[in-house]
Amino acid sequence: MKAMGNDMQNILAAINNEDWSAIKQSAVNIAEHPKPPFTEKIRILSFIGTDTAQFKKLDTITHNTAMELVKLAEQENGNAIIDKFAQLQKSCLNCHQSFRKPFQAHFYGK
Template sequence: MMFFIGATWFAVSSALAPALTHAADQAEPLALRSIMQDMKRDMQTITGAIAEEDWKTIVELAPKVATHPEPPLGEKMRVMAYLGTDAAKFKGFDAQTHQAAQALETAAKQADGLGAIAAFAKVQSSCLACHQNFRSSFVSHFYEQK
């Protein structure tokens, strides 16, 4: 009898796990969304700072873009599981953003306008590439009701 109950529980829980995981994916906004919103705000401020040659602001904000927070471990695991074999590509875009934002900080410290613009363009390019590859599917998977 215990074997039957255990086997039944296993079968039911295995069948429900994907649905429950999908429901959990949609239950609350990802911390990643908040991180992206903060980066968007910082990038917009940097845009204005470049136009005004406000190197101090860029020196303050570029490291925030380079070393943005990571989502909590549980969320990070959900995202990586969702990405599957594309996880390396996702991490690669993040690494490009990190390196370009560091170059932006270096250029701003030297008041190098052309260098700052070039580095900022690389940050924007890596953000855009990541968004074009992942944003739509993330929104669909984690936020839209199916």
């Protein structure tokens, strides 16, 4: 997750520099973000419980939006990239607003 935050910052900087290949690389990283190790995944999913479907749906939306951003970077379509980036940010926010707080309380005692 921390890496995803860094990738988002890299995309923002790359948009300002019109560095399309850097945008593409970071969007690929987000789309293919590493899944947690199996045991951790079990812990996470058992904690989410009945909300698993919703969690997966939000994860898929982030994945698909990042893939669309990859395509736009290949087309060097600056305006569309900026709109898509905003959508990507919203997809992160949507999951965080539902899941981040209870997660951190449960797993890290925050």
